[in-house]
Amino acid sequence: MPESLDRKFNILTLNAIAAIGLNRLSADRFQIGSNIADPDVILLRSHNMHDMPIPKSVVAIGRAGAGTNNIPVNQMNARGVPVFNTPGANANAVKELVLAGMLLASRNIIPAIRFVEKLQGDDTALHQQVEAEKKRFSGLELPGQMLGIIGLGKIGRLVADAAIRLGMKVSGFDPKITVDAAWSLSAEVRKVNEIETLVHRSHVVSLHVPLNDSTHHLVNTDLVAKMQKNTILLNFSRDEIVDEDAILVGIEKGSIKNYICDFPSQKLQHHPAVIALPHLGASTKEAEENCAIMITDQIKDYLINGNILYSVNFPDVTMEREVPYRTAIANANVPNLLGQISTCMASIGLNIHNMVNKSRGEIAYTLVDTDKPIPREIINAIENITGVLMVRYIPKLSSNERQ
Numbered sequence: 001m002p003e004s005l006d007r008k009f010n011i012l013t014l015n016a017i018a019a020i021g022l023n024r025l026s027a028d029r030f031q032i033g034s035n036i037a038d039p040d041v042i043l044l045r046s047h048n049m050h051d052m053p054i055p056k057s058v059v060a061i062g063r064a065g066a067g068t069n070n071i072p073v074n075q076m077n078a079r080g081v082p083v084f085n086t087p088g089a090n091a092n093a094v095k096e097l098v099l100a101g102m103l104l105a106s107r108n109i110i111p112a113i114r115f116v117e118k119l120q121g122d123d124t125a126l127h128q129q130v131e132a133e134k135k136r137f138s139g140l141e142l143p144g145q146m147l148g149i150i151g152l153g154k155i156g157r158l159v160a161d162a163a164i165r166l167g168m169k170v171s172g173f174d175p176k177i178t179v180d181a182a183w184s185l186s187a188e189v190r191k192v193n194e195i196e197t198l199v200h201r202s203h204v205v206s207l208h209v210p211l212n213d214s215t216h217h218l219v220n221t222d223l224v225a226k227m228q229k230n231t232i233l234l235n236f237s238r239d240e241i242v243d244e245d246a247i248l249v250g251i252e253k254g255s256i257k258n259y260i261c262d263f264p265s266q267k268l269q270h271h272p273a274v275i276a277l278p279h280l281g282a283s284t285k286e287a288e289e290n291c292a293i294m295i296t297d298q299i300k301d302y303l304i305n306g307n308i309l310y311s312v313n314f315p316d317v318t319m320e321r322e323v324p325y326r327t328a329i330a331n332a333n334v335p336n337l338l339g340q341i342s343t344c345m346a347s348i349g350l351n352i353h354n355m356v357n358k359s360r361g362e363i364a365y366t367l368v369d370t371d372k373p374i375p376r377e378i379i380n381a382i383e384n385i386t387g388v389l390m391v392r393y394i395p396k397l398s399s400n401e402r403q
Contacts (some may be wrong), residue, residue, distance in 0.1 A: 009303050010057070012039035014047035017064055021292025025300060036290055041299050045291075046070060059392065062299045064291040065090060065282055066240060066313050069211055077363060080330030080389025084298045088154035089290040090282035094236050095158040098206055099166075102147075102246060105232045106204075106259035140203075143167030148202030150195060150218070151209035151237070152177050159206055160189050173198045174209075176220040196226045204232045211238035211391035219243060224250035230257035236281050239263035247274075247305055306367050306394050315358035317365050323353045324392040325370045327379070332387040333364040341366065341388075344381045350374065363389075 010027065011032040022032055038057040042049070045063070048070045061071055062084045073083050104110055115133065119126050138323070147163045149156045152174040160170045164186060171190040174181075185191075192198040195218075199205055206229070209215045219242040227233075233256055235242055242259075244267045250256035251273045261267070264276040282288065294310075301307045306328035307318040314330070331337050338357055345352060350370045357366040374393055383391045 009041065009239060010036045010039045011256045012036040012042045013300075014042060014044035014049070017043050017045070017295075018289045018292035020289045021064070021296040024293065024296045030300075040303065041138055043295065043299070044070075059390065060084065060299060060302055062295040069238065072113075072198065073313050076390070077313050080363075082302065082308055082311040082330070082365075084295060084302070084308075084311050086294040086298075087310060088290045090284075090287035090292045091154040093205070093284040093287035094155045094281045095162060097262070098155075098159050098236055099162055099275070101208075101236070101275065101277075102142065102163075102204055102232065104275055105234075105258035105260055106142060106145075108137040112137040117177065123231065144169065145203040146171060146201055148173070148192075148198040148205045149189075150174070150198065150205065150207050152181055152189075153208060154181075154188040155236075156206075156208035157181065157185055159208065161186055164188050168204075171198055171201060197311070199223060199227045199231070201228075202231065202233070203228070203315050206234040207237045207241055209237055209241060211240055214309045215241050217241070217243040217246075219246060221246040221249060224255055229254050229256055232257055233259050233262070235259070235261040239265065244268055258305045278356075304394070306392060308365060313360070314363055314365050315360035317356055317358050317367060319354060319356045319369070321369065323369050323371055324395070325373050327368045327370070327374055327382075328390075328392040328394060329366045329368070329382065329388060330390040331364050331385075332389065333359040333362050333365070334387050337364065337385065337387050338366065340385050341368070341382055344378055345370065345374070348375065352376070 008029060008031045011030055013032060013034050021097055025032060038055055040057060041060045041062060042058055043062045043064065045065055050072050058081060060082050061076060062073060064086055066085055066087050068083055068085055071083055076083050115137065119129055129179065144165060146169045149160055149172045152172045156172065160172060163170050171192050172186065173192050173195050207219070209218065217240065227250065239261065244265060247256060247259050247268065251259070258273050258275060258307045260275040262277050262279050262281050263338065264278060268274045268276060282291070305321060306326055308314050309316050310320060329341060342352065350372060352368055353371050354369040355366065357364060379391055379393050382388060
């Protein structure tokens with residue numbers, strides 16, 4: 001609906017968002033807090049939104065992180081609400097943790113630490129025990145080892161680059177790799193077309209895929225059976241990508257030497273071959289700040305200009321503003337809706353100065369710039385077109401927002 005220039009947007013935060021990001025939303029235009037009523041936008045990190053009522057006032061949701069499994073995305077599709085995330089903002093933090101996991105497992109550091117913690121006696125006794133037992137913790141060096149990466153998004157590519165610099169050989173599997181990702185992938189990464197082939201050839205396997213229907217229990221009993229003996233398996237993506245029963249069988253049969261993950265569970269807790277961290281993947285000051293900056297910039301551009309970038313359910317749609325009057329429309333991706341919208345505007349002689357329309361799956365999104373203001377009755381008419389999910393009439397930018 002029409003928005004006055006002096007209207008404040010209400011931003012509800014469900015988790016702590018780094019101040020460096022929130023400070024990019026000026027107090028004269030944005031009201032931010034954890035107890036905001038009728039929010040326009042909800043910002044969060046790991047808060048589970050599936051069991052909470054989402055106010056009708058919400059026009060966008062922003063996740064300061066990559067995964068959006070804690071957000072009811074399908075429900076937002078039906079309402080025409082884009083869900084934003086921050087892919088790549090925490091990629092370096094996760095990459096470093098993956099490298100740490102490889103080193104912990106390859107050099108048997110955790111059992112070695114546990115051994116030392118249990119030593120008793122004076123320094124002479126400690127030295128004798130260490131010399132007698134240290135062979136138990138003999139490990140392997142990473143150069144020359146084959147790292148198999150499942151998922152070649154931003155994190156997977158950073159892990160590949162770091163492993164290559166460590167002297168490892170790297171192969172990758174990603175049937176849905178984007179053109180941009182393929183161009184930025186090191187030529188030294190050997191691309192494999194079958195996941196079974198990748199795990200069979202790899203000494204170390206690292207998972208970097210989102211959790212969805214096709215990746216749930218991607219690592220199962222059948223795949224584990226294809227692994228070579230003493231594989232190191234790393235999972236810093238999502239817990240349900242692996243079947244924990246398959247992990248235990250793999251450890252028992254010797255195909256898995258260590259399972260290193262960021263997701264503790266009762267079933268795997270205290271198992272000597274499992275190294276579980278308390279979801280530390282993005283837990284660095286730098287990653288939290290990067291995510292906060294990225295998500296607030298995205299949300300601001302959407303609220304002020306209607307532009308969409310890095311949404312998990314909407315297409316990327318951006319358009320430079322050349323005239324003051326803009327309308328943003330989300331609708332079901334069905335035939336003739338764009339024609340009906342144009343007809344509504346033409347019915348009162350509105351000239352469309354510029355327009356962009358894109359679709360993604362079941363959702364289409366349109367930005368329309370007109371040379372004159374759009375009357376309330378035309379906005380109402382567009383809202384009443386069958387298949388239209390949301391309409392936002394976005395007013396002329398103030399001078400400070402143009403900068």
